Amino acid sequence: MSRFLVALCLAGGVAAASTAIAGGHAGNPAVTARNAHMQLYSFNLGMLGSMAKGETEYDAEAASAAASNLAALAALNQRAYWVPGTSSDDLPDESRALPAIWEEGSKAGEIGASFAEAAAALAAVAGDGKDAMAAAIGPVGKGCGDCHKAYRKPR
Amino acid sequence: MKRAFLYLLGLGVLAVVAGLWITRPQTVDPVAIGLADVEADAARGEAVYWASGCASCHIAPESEDKLMLAGGQRFATAFGDFIAPNISPDLEAGLGAWTLGEFASALIHGTSPGGQHYYPVFPYTSYARMTSQDIADLWAFMLTLPPSDQPSVPHEVGFPFNIRLTLGGWKLLFANTDWVQPAETAQMERGRYLVEALAHCGECHTPRNALGALDTAQWMAGAANPSGDGRIPGLRRGQLTWSETDIAYYLETGFTPDFDSAGGEMASVIENTARLSPDDRAAIAAYIVALGE
Numbered sequence: 351m352s353r354f355l356v357a358l359c360l361a362g363g364v365a366a367a368s369t370a371i372a373g374g375h376a377g378n379p380a381v382t383a384r385n386a387h388m389q390l391y392s393f394n395l396g397m398l399g400s401m402a403k404g405e406t407e408y409d410a411e412a413a414s415a416a417a418s419n420l421a422a423l424a425a426l427n428q429r430a431y432w433v434p435g436t437s438s439d440d441l442p443d444e445s446r447a448l449p450a451i452w453e454e455g456s457k458a459g460e461i462g463a464s465f466a467e468a469a470a471a472l473a474a475v476a477g478d479g480k481d482a483m484a485a486a487i488g489p490v491g492k493g494c495g496d497c498h499k500a501y502r503k504p505r
Numbered sequence: 506m507k508r509a510f511l512y513l514l515g516l517g518v519l520a521v522v523a524g525l526w527i528t529r530p531q532t533v534d535p536v537a538i539g540l541a542d543v544e545a546d547a548a549r550g551e552a553v554y555w556a557s558g559c560a561s562c563h564i565a566p567e568s569e570d571k572l573m574l575a576g577g578q579r580f581a582t583a584f585g586d587f588i589a590p591n592i593s594p595d596l597e598a599g600l601g602a603w604t605l606g607e608f609a610s611a612l613i614h615g616t617s618p619g620g621q622h623y624y625p626v627f628p629y630t631s632y633a634r635m636t637s638q639d640i641a642d643l644w645a646f647m648l649t650l651p652p653s654d655q656p657s658v659p660h661e662v663g664f665p666f667n668i669r670l671t672l673g674g675w676k677l678l679f680a681n682t683d684w685v686q687p688a689e690t691a692q693m694e695r696g697r698y699l700v701e702a703l704a705h706c707g708e709c710h711t712p713r714n715a716l717g718a719l720d721t722a723q724w725m726a727g728a729a730n731p732s733g734d735g736r737i738p739g740l741r742r743g744q745l746t747w748s749e750t751d752i753a754y755y756l757e758t759g760f761t762p763d764f765d766s767a768g769g770e771m772a773s774v775i776e777n778t779a780r781l782s783p784d785d786r787a788a789i790a791a792y793i794v795a796l797g798e
Contacts, residue, residue, distance in 0.1 A: 392764040399760055403750050488779065491758035491766060495775055498768030504735030 377444045383431040384447070387423065394419045395490070398476065402484035410477040417469070417476035417483070420490070424466035432458075438503040446503040458501055465493030528673025530616035535606040538613075539637045545605075550646025553639045555780040556703040557632070559647075561773045562589045565655070571776065574599070575653035580626060582731050584717060585662030587626040595652035608644045609637070615676065622672035624660065625679075625717065633682045634702035679718035686724070686792065696792030699785055704778075709737050709770070725796055735769065743798045752790035756781070 397416035400406045437449040451458045468489035475482040535541050554560075560571040566578050576591040594601035600608070607618040615622060615629035623629060665671060685701055688694040700706045711719045712728040727739030739745065747755070751762045756778035759767040767775050778786060 395760060396764040399754065399758070399764055403754050405750070487758055487760075491760055492776070492779070494766035495759040495768070495772035498766055499770075499772030502768040504730070504769040 378436055378441055380431040380433050380436045381441060381445050381447075384428075387426075387428065387431070390423055391420060391494075394423070395487075398472075398483060398487060401480060402487055408480040408483070410479075413483050414473070414477040417473040417486075421466070421469040421473040424462075424469040428462075446505075448501045448503050451501045456501075458497060461493060461496045465490065465497070468493050525670065525673070528670070528677050530620050530622050530673065531614040532610040532616055532620075533606060533613055535609065538609065540605060540609055540641060543638045543641045545641040545645035547642070547645040547649050550639075550642035550644070552781070552785075553643040553703065554646050555777045556699055556785065557643065558704060558774065558777050559592070561770075561777065563592050565653075572650050573653055574647075574650060575655040576657055577655065580732065582626065582717075584624075584666045585660065587624060587660045587662070588658045590657035591653055591655050592647070593653040594648050594650055595654055598654045598656050599652060601648070601652060605641060605644050609640050612640055615672075615680070622669045622676070624662070624669075624672065625675065628705040628708045630680050630719070631702055631705035631708060633680065634684070634698070639703070675716065675718070679716070685721050686796070688792075692788050692791050693795065695785065696788035696790070699781075699789050700792050704774075704789070706740075710740055725793075740793050741796045741798060742794070745793070749787070749790040749794050752793050753783070753786040756786045756789060757783075 394416040398413055398420075401408045401413060432447075432451070434452050436445055437447050437452065438445050439449050450456060468486075472483070472486040472490050475486050477483075533540070559574065562578055562580070563574040563576055564571055564578070565573065565575040568575070574591065574593040576589045576593075578589045580587045580589070591598045593599040596602050603611075603618055610616045610618075611623065611627075612629055612632040612635060614633070615625065615627065617623060660667075684697060685707070686697055688697045707719055707721075707725060709730075710725045710727060711721070712723050712726060714720050725740040727744060728737050730737050745752075747762055755761060755767070756775065758779070759772060759775040761767070766772075778789070781789075
């Protein structure tokens with residue numbers, strides 16, 4: 351009987367521990383990596399955007415650094431974390447990536463490529479003054495929007 | 506007895522005729538609204554075009570060409586499926602053969618050149634507030650766009666909503682050109698004109714009643730997404746805490762204050778607002794932050 355109780359407690363403990371892990375950050379690794387990638391875009395865009403909005407003072411060096419990061423991020427090969435089986439249908443609790451990304455006729459790759467071009471163009475001018483930088487953010491935002499319009503599930 | 510019956514029948518017929526007369530499709534008098542006098546300018550019309558968001562609904566499904574208004578996008582609603590028509594200047598398939606007066610009647614009264622009521626899925630309840638100058642400019646610009654010979658597809662709307670005559674009653678009940686919000690400064694007036702007339706923001710951001718009319722008591726308080734997924738956010742203070750600068754920047758770039766980006770339908774809206782003048786985006790932002798709790 352006591353052995354049974356110990357086994358029960360152990361099983362309970364393991365169950366509790368795995369629940370805790372699932373509630374933490376042990377989601378699908380590909381989705382976690384995608385979210386982290388997006389977070390890095392967001393952080394670097396935030397540096398540039400707050401200067402464009404006039405919330406922080408324009409600093410050519412900081413702007414160049416953030417824009418170069420953005421361009422480098424956009425140029426990374428992300429194939430390994432945009433894998434089939436990780437769509438909003440497959441993983442409804444953690445993924446907002448619509449299945450259309452992986453379906454025939456998907457333009458996600460094309461959009462990604464033009465986004466990378468826009469990010470490179472931004473990196474080239476980010477140090478040339480606030481106005482040049484602010485104008486080059488537009489096409490980058492268009493890239494974000496193009497993909498989120500068609501391929502991100504609304505909340 | 507028989508005479509009383511005939512009398513009542515006569516009254517009934519009279520009531521129906523009177524009702525149909527009262528709710529008949531209205532058209533504009535181009536002279537009375539000054540359309541005949543304005544000097545149309547296609548270049549100014551382009552700005553009206555982007556502010557009015559025509560392309561968001563009227564370009565072909567999946568199309569990226571925001572100047573080719575071939576129609577064909579499907580909008581599923583509780584009343585049935587509406588399919589946006591071809592409004593390119595094609596003489597046969599589009600509206601190239603219309604007069605400026607007919608175009609104005611469509612925008613202001615929701616009346617087709619053939620004298621039929623349009624469904625309010627076409628936001629004429631907002632466009633009804635447009636100035637004659639903007640209508641004439643927009644018309645001049647739209648005639649410069651490329652024609653598409655893609656035929657329009659009929660809406661798929663079930664009984665009783667497929668009886669367009671009933672829309673006259675709907676318009677009588679719900680269509681009015683009063684402004685929803687007060688505006689004390691020139692900037693606020695401009696913002697209000699952009700939001701309430703041209704950009705028709707309220708059509709999605711305001712909840713609707715059972716008959717599909719906007720509930721102006723809950724102006725911009727957020728609403729269910731008619732196409733299903735997600736919810737369209739409320740923009741009243743307390744719901745939206747962004748600053749004026751944040752809103753204007755979002756309308757320019759699609760970036761939220763924490764640098765997420767607009768998605769879904771709003772990403773299409775941003776493609777339009779990105780082309781407005783900075784002053785117009787600032788005016789919209791001023792209007793939005795002035796909305797009450």
